[in-house]
């Protein structure tokens with residue numbers, strides 16, 4: 001693939017690559033990128049059918065954006081520009097909304113689950129306290145009874 005092959009008709013707009021300024025086209029037109037506004041004097045630039053200039057970066061971005069793509073969720077065909085990133089996966093706008101709603105539901109479900117686990121742990125903790133209090137009381141009662149039994153026995 002030569003340098004000229006790479007150059008621009010892929011977007012279907014007949015953009016021509018111009019590598020540098022030449023006196024032959026010494027117009028006073030402002031050679032700035034129509035997308036990002038970068039000055040393109042003496043730099044590689046692309047010109048589209050409506051006479052606008054594109055810097056290589058914006059041209060490439062635009063070319064990529066117009067490439068056909070498929071939404072992995074609904075399998076609809078579209079261009080890359082229609083896809084929105086959702087946590088590393090590019091999906092269409094409506095699937096993005098769906099994924100976000102699903103993620104929110106999942107988040108709420110996890111939160112409820114966490115809450116239930118916390119409550120269960122709290123319940124177990126309380127049960128342990130009651131149990132140890134009960135054991136201490138039984139032990140105290142046994143000690144008191146032993147003392148009483150000892151006194152009663154030595155008195156007789």
Ligand SMILES: [Zn+2]
Pocket residue numbers: 033034035036037038054055056057058059
């Ligand atoms: Zn640009």
Ligand SMILES: [Zn+2]
Pocket residue numbers: 071072073074075076091092093094095096
């Ligand atoms: Zn989709």
